[in-house]
Amino acid sequence: MAKNMTLLWCTGSCPCWRAMIALEEKNLQGYNHQLLSFDKMEHKSQQVLDINPRGQFPTFKHGDNVVNESYAICFYLESQFKSQGNKLIPDGPEEQALMYQRMFEGLTFYDKLGNVIYYDWYVPEGERHDSALKRNKDALVAELGLWEGYLSKQGSGSFLAGKTFSLADVVVFPTVAFLFRFGLSAGRYPKLEEYYALLKDRPSIKASRPPHWLEGPEEELLLKEI
Incomplete structure (x- = not known):
């Protein structure tokens, strides 16, 4: 299920970490990911810009769906995989x-x-x-x-x-x-x-x-x- 997901990220980024915690909580291990570098300006590379025209991390795709903002990624994962992994939005x-x-x-x-x-x-x-x-x-x-x-x-x-x-x-x-x-x-x-x-x-x-x-x-x- 996670094999059609791709995350481009950098280490030491709170927004990237948010997305990665959410993926783990929803039992979506095994997604494709690539560690890139801010210092090397890889967030402005064509590889990133093709998915995220703002040239920022995280950059995330699920199939043909692109979701790049970290909060949006977290909401998206909880919405799409409600019955999988840990429930992250309380009922009350x-x-x-x-x-x-x-x-x-x-x-x-x-x-x-x-x-x-x-x-x-x-x-x-x-x-x-x-x-x-x-x-x-x-x-x-x-x-x-x-x-x-x-x-x-x-x-x-x-x-x-x-x-x-x-x-x-x-x-x-x-x-x-x-x-x-x-x-x-x-x-x-x-x-x-x-x-x-x-x-x-x-x-x-x-x-x-x-x-x-x-x-x-x-x-x-x-x-x-x-």
């Missing part, structure tokens, strides 16, 4: 509402993380300012406080939308993992650390973890003072 309206809310707040969470850890990548050297980076860091601290509060309200051992793993966890967990990869203090954010510990060894997450995390050194600890 209260749980559904919370799942959708946390999913889309996750986009803001990821953006605020990226504004800090990718600051030097996105902003040309001559346009960088310490004051701008400080504002980005302050915004991330405020965002982290929100998620600490959300997880505290849910209680120990809970997922983002209740007692069952859902699409909210699929799309937000990679952001949380990147936080700790880049040196976030577990002591200052105990609920996020508890959530990370709850999920880091889940089979779908272990199977799709960025491969360079297993073979290379830790990243620069850009968040150690956050």
Whole structure:
């Protein structure tokens, strides 16, 4: 079933990891995939542009159907394979509402993380300012406080939308993992650390973890003072 699926991806990308977790959760192992490189500008290669004219990862095809945005891939897989693997959208309206809310707040969470850890990548050297980076860091601290509060309200051992793993966890967990990869203090954010510990060894997450995390050194600890 997965043999007519193709994923073009890069290691160390939260959007790619989201799609790969969803594929694992739906028991869609065995799909065709190719690891490409941002550093080599392979996201702008003709191979990628033929499927994704934005020249971004992930790039995904299922038969003749093209779905490239990571959230869209996750929704698509859950919709097309409802009866396969783990159910990722809860039935109850209260749980559904919370799942959708946390999913889309996750986009803001990821953006605020990226504004800090990718600051030097996105902003040309001559346009960088310490004051701008400080504002980005302050915004991330405020965002982290929100998620600490959300997880505290849910209680120990809970997922983002209740007692069952859902699409909210699929799309937000990679952001949380990147936080700790880049040196976030577990002591200052105990609920996020508890959530990370709850999920880091889940089979779908272990199977799709960025491969360079297993073979290379830790990243620069850009968040150690956050």
